[in-house]
Amino acid sequence: MELAPFLERLESSWASVAIRESILFYPLVETTHVLTLCLFLGMTATWDLRLVGLAMRGVPVSEVVDRLFPWSIAGFAIMVVSGSLLFLSSPVRASGNVFFQIKMVAIALAGVNAFVFHNTVFRWVAEWGESRQVPARARVAGFCSLGLWAAVVVCGRMQAYNWFD
């Protein structure tokens, strides 16, 4: 399937034009996207920092993960919806931007990292979750998550500059 014609059709759709030409809607969506960082990344970073051993060391890992996960997921959902609307406003330019491309790859890698963590070392969290010192694999997952999400934020911000358009 050819992507370019699809993106061009998307860009000329009424929804894309409406968002682009709106006076208030676009800035509101952008503000929502930025401020939801506090919810999504704030919660995600809290549990990553717990895994790494830098924060909340007195709180069991399973509790940090279980109790903050719904908030993190809610934040992620708002990020995806608001981000998709921003993408929809200029799909051709966004998809051709190297920062956007790196951002999408970093999100995918963060997803893989989370999936691997949940299906390996987190499965036996009952054995280590109470201790202040967590297994090396869990710490690595925490570091990877922090690094990847930081890269996502940086690329997202840089995408707005037209350096590589």
Place this chain on the structure above:
Amino acid sequence: MDWLPMFEWLEATSVGVAIRESLWLFPVIECLHLLALALLGGAVLVVDLRLLGLGLRSQPVAALGRSAQPWLVGSLAAMVATGVPMLLSEAIKCYYSPPFWYKMGFLVIATLFTSTVRRFVVAADSGRIGPFWRGATAIASLGLWFGVGFSGRWIAFY
């Protein structure tokens, strides 16, 4: 009092000039500002959610407050350390931007509220302050910090 002469002076500082003349300095500082925002938001939310009876519910509020405190102070310091250079680079624009003044107002009130009322409520044991006032404190904190963030983003638009 007219702040314009002061903002003209800020705009003319060597740091302000250097950031304006650099292609990449402003965006890089912006990125650091955003990363600190995520940490600040996390540190505020974890405790405010707990005051509302949500999130890390089985932890005592005071203990959670102590855990979050270095992150709250550290990320706020990082916000200021990255925010000031950005202000220097476009001080005149900020002077004429209503959202900038709203942001500064919210920032002063949010910082004062957090370091006094909220700090007291978080440190007090739950017997002395009931769920209503704890929840009200959390809502006020969330509202004030939201005001800072929202008007901060709108400096770019107006």
